[in-house]
Amino acid sequence: MNFLAPLGFAFAAALPVVVVFYLLKRKRVVRLVPSTLLWQRFLAESQASAPFQRLRHNWLLLLQLLLLSLVVLALARPYFTGQASTAALQVVVLDNSASMQTTDESPSRFEKARAEALQLVEGLNTRNGQQMILLVAGAGAEVKQSATSDKASLRRALQTASVTDTPSRLVEALRVAESLTQNNPQAEIHLFSDGAVMGLEEFEARDLRLTYHQVGVRAQNAGIVSLDVKASPEDPSKRAIFTSVANFSSTPLESTLELLLDGRLLEAKAATVGPTNTVPVVFVAQQASNGVFTVRLSATDDLSADNQASVVSLLPEPAQVLLVSKGNRFLEKALAASSPHIEVSKAADFADPAAKVDLVVLDDVIPSAWPSGNVLAIHVVQTNWFESPISAQENPAIVDWKNTHPLLRFVSFDSVQVAQSLAVKTPSWAVSLVDSPSSPLVIAGELGRQRIVWIGFDTLQSTWPLRISFPIFIANVVDWLNPASARADQFMVRAGDPFRFPLEGEVANARITSPDLTQTELELGPNTRELVFGGTRRQGTYNVVAGTNAFAFCVNLLDAQESNTQPRSSLNIGRFKEIQQTTSKPANLEYWRWFALAGVAVMMVEWWWFHRRTA
Amino acid sequence: MKTALLPPELLRRLEQIQLLAARRAKSTARGERRSRARGVSVEFADYRNYVVGDDLRHLDWNLFGRLDRLFLKLYEEERELPVRIFLDASESMNFGTPRKFDFARQVAAAMGYVALCGFDRVSFHVFPDPQAQDSQALIAYNQQMAVRGALRSVRGKKSAMQFFTNITALTSGGAADFNAALKRGALEARQTGVAVVLSDFLDPNGYEAGLTALVGRGFQVHAVQLLAPEELEPSAFGDLRLIDAETGAQQEVTFGKYRLKAYQQSVASFIQRLREYCQPRGIQFFSVSSATDLSDLLLKQLKESEVWS
Numbered sequence: 001m002n003f004l005a006p007l008g009f010a011f012a013a014a015l016p017v018v019v020v021f022y023l024l025k026r027k028r029v030v031r032l033v034p035s036t037l038l039w040q041r042f043l044a045e046s047q048a049s050a051p052f053q054r055l056r057h058n059w060l061l062l063l064q065l066l067l068l069s070l071v072v073l074a075l076a077r078p079y080f081t082g083q084a085s086t087a088a089l090q091v092v093v094l095d096n097s098a099s100m101q102t103t104d105e106s107p108s109r110f111e112k113a114r115a116e117a118l119q120l121v122e123g124l125n126t127r128n129g130q131q132m133i134l135l136v137a138g139a140g141a142e143v144k145q146s147a148t149s150d151k152a153s154l155r156r157a158l159q160t161a162s163v164t165d166t167p168s169r170l171v172e173a174l175r176v177a178e179s180l181t182q183n184n185p186q187a188e189i190h191l192f193s194d195g196a197v198m199g200l201e202e203f204e205a206r207d208l209r210l211t212y213h214q215v216g217v218r219a220q221n222a223g224i225v226s227l228d229v230k231a232s233p234e235d236p237s238k239r240a241i242f243t244s245v246a247n248f249s250s251t252p253l254e255s256t257l258e259l260l261l262d263g264r265l266l267e268a269k270a271a272t273v274g275p276t277n278t279v280p281v282v283f284v285a286q287q288a289s290n291g292v293f294t295v296r297l298s299a300t301d302d303l304s305a306d307n308q309a310s311v312v313s314l315l316p317e318p319a320q321v322l323l324v325s326k327g328n329r330f331l332e333k334a335l336a337a338s339s340p341h342i343e344v345s346k347a348a349d350f351a352d353p354a355a356k357v358d359l360v361v362l363d364d365v366i367p368s369a370w371p372s373g374n375v376l377a378i379h380v381v382q383t384n385w386f387e388s389p390i391s392a393q394e395n396p397a398i399v400d401w402k403n404t405h406p407l408l409r410f411v412s413f414d415s416v417q418v419a420q421s422l423a424v425k426t427p428s429w430a431v432s433l434v435d436s437p438s439s440p441l442v443i444a445g446e447l448g449r450q451r452i453v454w455i456g457f458d459t460l461q462s463t464w465p466l467r468i469s470f471p472i473f474i475a476n477v478v479d480w481l482n483p484a485s486a487r488a489d490q491f492m493v494r495a496g497d498p499f500r501f502p503l504e505g506e507v508a509n510a511r512i513t514s515p516d517l518t519q520t521e522l523e524l525g526p527n528t529r530e531l532v533f534g535g536t537r538r539q540g541t542y543n544v545v546a547g548t549n550a551f552a553f554c555v556n557l558l559d560a561q562e563s564n565t566q567p568r569s570s571l572n573i574g575r576f577k578e579i580q581q582t583t584s585k586p587a588n589l590e591y592w593r594w595f596a597l598a599g600v601a602v603m604m605v606e607w608w609w610f611h612r613r614t615a
Numbered sequence: 616m617k618t619a620l621l622p623p624e625l626l627r628r629l630e631q632i633q634l635l636a637a638r639r640a641k642s643t644a645r646g647e648r649r650s651r652a653r654g655v656s657v658e659f660a661d662y663r664n665y666v667v668g669d670d671l672r673h674l675d676w677n678l679f680g681r682l683d684r685l686f687l688k689l690y691e692e693e694r695e696l697p698v699r700i701f702l703d704a705s706e707s708m709n710f711g712t713p714r715k716f717d718f719a720r721q722v723a724a725a726m727g728y729v730a731l732c733g734f735d736r737v738s739f740h741v742f743p744d745p746q747a748q749d750s751q752a753l754i755a756y757n758q759q760m761a762v763r764g765a766l767r768s769v770r771g772k773k774s775a776m777q778f779f780t781n782i783t784a785l786t787s788g789g790a791a792d793f794n795a796a797l798k799r800g801a802l803e804a805r806q807t808g809v810a811v812v813l814s815d816f817l818d819p820n821g822y823e824a825g826l827t828a829l830v831g832r833g834f835q836v837h838a839v840q841l842l843a844p845e846e847l848e849p850s851a852f853g854d855l856r857l858i859d860a861e862t863g864a865q866q867e868v869t870f871g872k873y874r875l876k877a878y879q880q881s882v883a884s885f886i887q888r889l890r891e892y893c894q895p896r897g898i899q900f901f902s903v904s905s906a907t908d909l910s911d912l913l914l915k916q917l918k919e920s921e922v923w924s
Contacts (some may be wrong), residue, residue, distance in 0.1 A: 029852040031856070033859065034815065035861065036866045039857055041877065042868040454859050
């Protein structure tokens, strides 16, 4: 507690004066009585008022001293420095992502952040019309409470907020908060987070009055950051489970990694991970039927949400590949070697859209009919793929490629030259994988339900087929475009992302059982062709029964950024802005009114007491 | 008979009342009370052998006829019952509306009158003795002493008028020593009888020694405590300096209505202590306010307590 007017304490000099008054003799009414014998009981206390004698216990004196003390305190104008604010509108953004489950704060970062936010609610000056908005930000932003001065509603909204297993996508929440505050110079944003946030660099904030309340004290966490299942490269009849364990603490991690198939323990491996290192682990397992592989890390750390991940493993089905080409030996060989589970057939033209093929490779050939299935299109364009006109460019240099994309896994474009290429603009449905300075050279994406990989140049007009990256790329393409693998992919979603599943035929309703065994019933309309489920806030295996279909899908965190629970004391917002953590914010919330009110109350008690004694 | 002290109707009622004595009269003077002494009356008591010189009128001739021996018939001697009234005339009795002393005088007059009507001797012990500070006061002092002297021994109904006049002339004032006064009265008494103590009993030195002296001397004691209504329910509140009317001692108190109950409790416990002191010693105790109806006290309370019949 501080004081705006400490000079007010000078009035405390009146305190001894009150005591002196009590030491002085009081003026009394003289009464003649027959005898003082009957008054003996009341004589003892009168001794206190004898002049300058020992001061005895006297309630009136105490009450008056208390009253005076309260008045002096009120005059000194006390105020508290806390998390209170004078802003007319406060937008509270509460991070409820997975990293907020970390237990380095007691009981968890989320609870700590919630408690701090509650303090902010308590500091709200509703009489001055201060308002607050509450947003929770995990994978998306949710407005828990619109602008209100009602503390009870805000408290209730805070109490109902819960932590999730999703990664943080604070940008969306900050955008909402910015839009709520941008026309209000009296508004400010309070972010309660541990700073384990990605993508804030994309957020260009011009005038963001953001106060960052950081929670979390240490990074003592290890987690599973990737998981994939494929046919084993050595033995295609077996399944290889690729996973990696990251240790974000500053001490080495000795742990055991367990592999389970449908809840049955198959194998356990010791995993030793150095400080801030990531170690890949590969399991090879037999699989007789479709199932769910679960990898479990038995580490005692602060965050348990990332110690387990699951993946649905579908047994490979043979895929029919139709190569429509004028002749390309490199491509043919690469296709043939790409997977043991494909059958490649060749044709000069593609005329029957109803042909039963799983993917079509169009190699510099404009087909009579465009296939409706997945397509690898090389140097050929269907006009409705691109919004912009198509031109050509000579000797485009490869300047960048996106090696994080599954299609470019282990693929490098070093020393690949291209003689000529089509020049397009990346359409909205696709992402550019390989870029030249003026145009993308390879794009991939999903248009409707059709997966398309587009290569803008004739491979024979480049040095690429001579490079080792070419067959690897083709193998990746075949794997990505194979409808079976595409289907397997859709059974694993990141926490917070919606689960989508195309429905065949009419399904009236679907029942989804979450890992915590809560059931969600979805009513599906007669024309619904896709099941969409957004409640993927907790990681684990979800079981779906939709009509005659019964299957499982897995929700995983698998986010190295989120597993890295190192609390960040500053946030980089946009390219130039850095927000430092704030622990307290000075506020001039004065409390003299309360002291004055207490003084009035004490005065009334004192008055009542005095009159009870003497009236 | 007319007196300002007691209304005529009350006097008439009092004439029909007789003091009850628990013990036989021990007085030497003849009266109307039964005594252990043998003498002349109508109440037969015993026989004894005739010796020469006895009054022949008291011989039982019937016995002589039957037994041929002379027996003398003995009769109970009827003696008077001395009634001593101890009247507190200290300064503290001057308080109250009506004044405690006035009320005490009325009670004393009534009890005295009952005794006079019953041919009993009434002695007044008024304490403390009046003080004479100067020559002017000396006259009043002499008058007061004369009045008190006249009240020392009164007998017979015919003296009642003078008795009332003298009581009316009594004044009060000064500090009393209750115990000393009662002790002196007990020692002075040649014959015991009924002792009536009329006081407020508010003596800082207590009342125990005085009452014990009376009981020890053989008196049948009736103690009547008189308190003013203002003493039972004080009306002065606030920061007070209380001055004791008798001793002049000053005491400061802060008194409010909320403490009234505590005060009343302390008064009640004072009375209770006095009652508990009297009861085991056979002392009849009454505590009355000076605002009490006199006839109610005399004809009801005292009668019910068998002070008289």
